[in-house]
Amino acid sequence: xxRSLEEVFELLFPTGPDADDLILELAPDGWEQSExxxxxxxTPEQIEKWPRMSRLKTLNQPVRPGRECAVLIGxxxxxxxxxxxxxxxxxxxxxxxxxxxxxxxxxxxxxxxxVSFDYMDFYMxxxxxxxxxxxxxxxxxxxxxxxxxxxxxxxxYPQFYVANRGTDDDLAYKAHLExxxxxxxxxxxxxxxxxxxxxxxxVFGKLPGKSEPLTP
Numbered sequence: 001x002x003r004s005l006e007e008v009f010e011l012l013f014p015t016g017p018d019a020d021d022l023i024l025e026l027a028p029d030g031w032e033q034s035e036x037x038x039x040x041x042x043t044p045e046q047i048e049k050w051p052r053m054s055r056l057k058t059l060n061q062p063v064r065p066g067r068e069c070a071v072l073i074g075x076x077x078x079x080x081x082x083x084x085x086x087x088x089x090x091x092x093x094x095x096x097x098x099x100x101x102x103x104x105x106x107x108x109x110x111x112x113x114x115v116s117f118d119y120m121d122f123y124m125x126x127x128x129x130x131x132x133x134x135x136x137x138x139x140x141x142x143x144x145x146x147x148x149x150x151x152x153x154x155x156x157y158p159q160f161y162v163a164n165r166g167t168d169d170d171l172a173y174k175a176h177l178e179x180x181x182x183x184x185x186x187x188x189x190x191x192x193x194x195x196x197x198x199x200x201x202x203v204f205g206k207l208p209g210k211s212e213p214l215t216p
């Protein structure tokens with residue numbers, strides 16, 4: 001029987017994504033002393049270095065460890081489920097970046113008081129947060145729950161695409177992107193292990209298998 005992503009999230013986090021034990025696991029010395037704090041309260045220097053971080057700027061807002069922990073987990077769940085391939089003991093109604101972001105937002109809106117998230121809050125996954133925080137502990141937290149419930153994970157290589165209308169420019173740019181994609185695959189295979197793969201290895205004792213990107 002197929003399960004929705006919201007049902008899977010509830011299975012993985014039965015006490016909710018803002019539970020005190022999750023905050024303690026990610027930030028044993030306190031949320032404000034952790035690097036995850038800066039994903040929601042970036043310093044002026046961080047905003048200057050990564051201008052897009054300004055949209056996360058909440059320096060004048062109170063610190064809400066539970067809410068921020070839940071959002072961080074939601075962002076990483078978007079990366080795991082929509083950016084890669086999840087292998088479950090039963091069919092899961094997985095979708096696109098947009099639909100996965102919608103499911104995460106709906107789950108948080110239902111389980112956390114006083115929030116009103118939209119799919120766009122999770123559409124890009126942890127793209128911004130990873131600039132200021134090492135996310136291996138968050139992925140490790142997720143993969144521990146994968147292991148408990150018989151889930152597995154396949155790493156999917158990042159892939160750039162271009163709409164091909166058959167023009168010479170499109171064909172030339174497509175060839176250029178294919179070169180970039182090949183270089184990125186080599187970088188991943190030969191370079192430092194990405195955080196999400198390092199977290200999987202920490203839990204399962206090996207690197208995840210790899211799957212090919214979907215062809216649009």
